[in-house]
Structures are given as C-alpha cells and as structure tokens.
Amino acid sequence: xxxxxxxxxxxxxxxxxxxxxxxxxxxxxxxxxxxxxxxxxxxxxxxxxxxxxxxxxxxxxxxxxxxxxxxxxxxxxxxxxxxxxxxxxxxxxxxxxxxxxxxxxxxxxxxxxxxxxxxxxxxxxxxxxxxxxxxxxxxxxxxxxxxxxxxxxxxxxxxxxxxxxxxxxxxxxxxxxxxxxxxxxxxxxxxxxxxxxxxxxxxxxxxxxxxxxxxxxxxxxxxxxxxxxxxxxxxxxxxxxxxxxxxxxxxxxxxxxxxxxxxxxxxxxxxxxxxxxxxxxxxxxxxxxxxxxxxxxxxxxxxxxxxxxxxxxxxxxxxxxxxxxxxxxxxxxxxxxxxxxxxxxxxxxxxxxxxxxxxxxxxxxxxxxxxxxxxxxxxxxxxxxxxxxxxxxxxxxxxxxxxxxxxxxxxxxxxxxxxx
Amino acid sequence: xxxxxxxxxxxxxxxxxxxxxxxxxxxxxxxxxxxxxxxxxxxxxxxxxxxxxxxxxxxxxxxxxxxxxxxxxxxx
Numbered sequence: 001x002x003x004x005x006x007x008x009x010x011x012x013x014x015x016x017x018x019x020x021x022x023x024x025x026x027x028x029x030x031x032x033x034x035x036x037x038x039x040x041x042x043x044x045x046x047x048x049x050x051x052x053x054x055x056x057x058x059x060x061x062x063x064x065x066x067x068x069x070x071x072x073x074x075x076x077x078x079x080x081x082x083x084x085x086x087x088x089x090x091x092x093x094x095x096x097x098x099x100x101x102x103x104x105x106x107x108x109x110x111x112x113x114x115x116x117x118x119x120x121x122x123x124x125x126x127x128x129x130x131x132x133x134x135x136x137x138x139x140x141x142x143x144x145x146x147x148x149x150x151x152x153x154x155x156x157x158x159x160x161x162x163x164x165x166x167x168x169x170x171x172x173x174x175x176x177x178x179x180x181x182x183x184x185x186x187x188x189x190x191x192x193x194x195x196x197x198x199x200x201x202x203x204x205x206x207x208x209x210x211x212x213x214x215x216x217x218x219x220x221x222x223x224x225x226x227x228x229x230x231x232x233x234x235x236x237x238x239x240x241x242x243x244x245x246x247x248x249x250x251x252x253x254x255x256x257x258x259x260x261x262x263x264x265x266x267x268x269x270x271x272x273x274x275x276x277x278x279x280x281x282x283x284x285x286x287x288x289x290x291x292x293x294x295x296x297x298x299x300x301x302x303x304x305x306x307x308x309x310x311x312x313x314x315x316x317x318x319x320x321x322x323x324x325x326x327x328x329x330x331x332x333x334x335x336x337x338x339x340x341x342x343x344x345x346x347x348x349x350x351x352x353x354x355x356x357x358x359x360x361x362x363x364x365x366x367x368x369x370x371x372x373x374x375x376x377x378x379x380x381x382x383x384x385x386x387x388x389x390x391x392x393x394x395x396x397x398x399x400x401x402x403x404x405x406x407x408x409x410x411x412x413x414x415x416x417x418x419x420x
Numbered sequence: 421x422x423x424x425x426x427x428x429x430x431x432x433x434x435x436x437x438x439x440x441x442x443x444x445x446x447x448x449x450x451x452x453x454x455x456x457x458x459x460x461x462x463x464x465x466x467x468x469x470x471x472x473x474x475x476x477x478x479x480x481x482x483x484x485x486x487x488x489x490x491x492x493x494x495x496x
Contacts (some may be wrong), residue, residue, distance in 0.1 A: 065484075066484075066486065102441075103438075103439075103441055106441040106442070107441060107442065107460070107461070110441055110442030110443070110461040111442060111456075111457075111458070111459065111460065111461035113444075114442060114443075114444040114447070114456050114461050115444045115447055115448045115456075116444075116447075116456065116458075364484075366482065366484055367484055367485075368441060368484050368485045368486075369484075370443050370445070370484035372443075374443075375444065375448070
C-alpha cells in the first residue's frame with residue numbers, strides 16, 4: 001500500500017485494484033476493513049490526497065446516502081477518479097447531480113418507473129423471459145449470460161424506451177465496452193465508432209459512449225418527427241419547470257437508461273443463476289414453495305450486488321464513524337461490503353431465499369439516488385424465476401465464470417450452466 | 421376476543437411535495453396510505469389515512485428523499 005496521509009489510518013487491504021475482482025469480490029479484505037475502528041483511508045491515483053475513505057459498514061453507508069448535502073454527488077465525480085470541471089459538466093447525469101438538479105432530472109422519468117408503471121411491463125417481460133428460458137432448455141444450457149441474463153433486461157428496457165428490438169445486440173455491445181472502461185485499460189482505440197470527442201469528456205472514458213450518444217440522437221430525431229407512446233418521446237418532449245432537457249442532458253439520460261437498464265439487472269441474473277446452481281437446496285426450497293420467489297428476488301439482488309460502490313465527496317468538514325473528514329475528501333460507499341455486514345444480516349455469507357429481513361443496499365444506501373429501476377429489476381427477476389419454477393428448470397455449474405476486471409460493477413462476461 | 425387498544429396511537433402522515441422524487445417506496449410499503457400521481461409520480465397521502473406510530477416512523481425513515489413526516493391526526 002502507498003503511505004497514508006498523516007493521521008489517516010491506512011486501509012488494511014487493497015480493494016481497489018480491478019484485477020482483484022477477476023477472482024470475485026475481495027470479501028476478506030472488506031471484512032478486515034469493516035472490522036477496523038472508525039474509517040480507513042485507501043490510496044488511489046497519483047497523490048496521497050487522491051485516495052478515499054472506505055465506508056463498509058451498513059449503518060455508515062446509510063448515513064452517507066441519506067445526507068446528500070454533506071456527501072455530495074455533484075462534486076468531483078461519483079467514480080473513484082476525479083474529473084476536470086469541463087468533463088464533469090459534459091458528462092453530468094442524474095447520478096452525478098445533487099438537488100435541485102437531481103430532483104428536476106429525476107422527475108422527468110420518475111412516473112415511468114413507479115411500482116404501478118412497472119407492473120404494466122410485466123406481460124412483455126414474461127413473454128421475453130419465457131422465450132429465453134425455453135431456448136436455454138432446448139439447447140440443454142450454455143452461456144447463461146449470453147442466452148438469458150443479457151437479453152432479458154436489454155429487451156425490456158428497449159421496449160420501454162421504444163427502441164427497436166433488433167438493435168439489442170448492438171446496444172449490449174456498446175454498454176459492454178462501457179463496463180470495460182471501468183477496468184485497468186481501455187478496450188477500444190479512442191477513435192472507435194468514429195469518435196472524435198476526447199474520451200475524457202465521455203462517460204466511462206469510452207468511445208462507445210459516443211456511439212450510444214449518436215444512437216440516442218437518431219432516436220431523438222425519429223421521435224421529434226413522429227412521437228410515440230414511449231420513454232424516448234417522453235424525454236424529447238419533457239418539460240420540467242417550463243424547460244426542456246438540454247441536448248447534453250438528453251444524451252446522458254439516454255446513455256444512462258440503456259446502460260443502467262441492462263448491465264445491472266444482467267449482472268444480478270448472472271449471479272442468480274450461479275447462486276442457484278451452487279445452492280441446489282435453495283432452488284428446491286423455492287420450487288416446493290413458490291411463495292418464496294418474492295424473498296428470493298431480493299436475496300439474488302443482495303447476493304449479486306451488481307454495483308459495487310458509489311462515491312460521494314464531502315462538501316464541508318464533517319465526521320463519520322468518529323473519523324474526521326475534510327471538505328473535498330472522497331467518501332466511497334462499498335455496497336458489496338455493507339451487504340455482507342453481520343450487524344445488518346443474519347449469516348450474511350449464506351445465500352438464503354427465505355431471508356425476510358433483507359435491508360440490502362444493492363439499490364443504493366436508501367438516499368435520494370435510490371436506483372430508478374429498482375422495481376423494474378425486481379419485476380424482471382421475479383418473472384424469470386417464476387417462469388423457471390413453472391418449468392422445473394434447475395441449473396448446474398459447468399465450470400468457472402469469466403469475470404470482469406472492474407471494482408465498479410460485479411460483472412460476469414460469461415458462465416456456462418447446464419439444465420439439470 | 422382481542423380488544424383493540426392501539427387506536428389512540430395512530431398518527432397521520434404528510435409528504436413534502438418539493439422533496440418527493442416519485443420513487444414509490446411508500447406506495448409499495450403502504451398502498452392504502454400513499455398513492456403516486458399517474459402524471460407526476462408525486463406521492464400523496466390518502467384523505468384521513470393513518471398508521472400506527474411505529475410503522476409511520478419506519479415508513480418515513482425508509483423514504484429515500486426524506487419527504488415523509490409524521491403528524492398528529494386531527495382530533496386526537
């Protein structure tokens with residue numbers, strides 16, 4: 001570890017190196033950090049000051065989430081690295097904003113993602129899930145990510161956005177490149193997809209963001225000419241407080257919805273498939289009591305914790321866990337650690353489909369940035385599990401998954417599962 | 421026969437519409453008490469609805485945008 005700053009206790013474990021995540025979440029390291037007194041400081045980047053406070057306990061993740069005035073999303077960035085002011089402005093989305101901007105942007109889309117609105121997509125989701133599960137069974141299994149985990153959420157979010165389903169593969173390809181952008185090295189040359197924007201101005205520093213922006217612009221043109229009953233039309237016609245979304249706001253919104261609407265739920269389904277393959281007794285319990293599907297959904301989501309962390313930046317001097325924090329310090333909430341905190345979960349390392357007390361933070365720590373698509377993700381996973389239970393499909397492992405080298409998303413590139 | 425004694429411990433609730441961002445956690449937890457507007461997704465409390473105090477405090481605490489507050493019911 002690089003030396004800590006004066007008076008800042010150094011983290012007992014490295015949890016930031018993306019390569020660590022090729023072997024899964026470094027839970028032993030997180031446990032050591034969670035058990036340390038107060039908060040610890042993790043080195044990151046070029047200077048001692050560019051490190052971050054590691055927040056791993058459930059109670060403190062919640063405290064940070066619920067106090068957005070002190071722990072800002074708009075300062076610096078919500079990823080580990082800082083962005084320069086122009087890049088931050090060019091890339092600003094719902095995620096990297098505080099009230100009142102956050103409130104304004106969120107209200108543009110909130111009605112589409114309420115529990116009630118989400119239920120209106122259940123039939124569409126069931127049709128897609130049935131088709132995918134039937135295909136997987138017919139083939140006797142295969143890559144669970146490619147065949148089920150990836151196509152289900154992208155097809156649902158594209159239906160909601162109003163984007164043609166035949167473009168799903170292309171958009172999955174683009175968002176996969178964005179995930180790679182959180183790893184150690186860029187996967188694409190800067191000019192991929194005809195990009196001419198400096199990549200530091202693009203989400204995830206990825207030229208694939210340029211391609212997503214272009215695609216979003218094309219959709220915007222189509223819906224401006226011919227409005228439809230879909231979310232892209234909602235975005236292009238949105239007026240909040242008498243103002244339309246700016247062009248940059250629209251592009252970032254489109255990018256965020258396509259990315260967050262598929263990568264996260266895909267990751268949950270990927271880990272869910274593996275968890276049921278690894279814990280066949282849990283699968284049998286759910287098959288014999290399908291009433292357990294509801295609690296199983298949240299357990300799959302806790303188990304997966306698709307987004308491993310989000311960062312906040314202290315807007316003023318403050319204190320957390322008895323540790324003084326200076327204005328400008330990075331404070332990083334590791335949901336992956338909070339979701340295994342024994343003070344919040346009974347037997348946190350057990351995958352338990354009957355877990356009734358499950359206050360997990362896979363949708364964020366309970367503050368205003370609570371996942372916009374939480375109810376949609378839950379509904380998609382619920383429908384998928386119901387369709388599998390109905391067909392008596394159980395899964396078996398066929399080897400190790402290929403994981404993504406990222407400390408930000410708990411990504412699985414592929415995992416072979418067989419139908420038992 | 422169980423005699424209901426908790427009646428006087430019921431409280432009302434209110435939503436700060438400027439803070440509400442339409443997440444819907446409240447409606448999911450207590451659909452008889454909170455309803456999100458179809459057009460604006462802002463949560464509103466159903467007229468006359470209340471909850472036992474402990475539950476009301478829990479629901480208020482679980483609002484991600486801290487928009488819910490507990491209020492005494494009129495006439496209590």
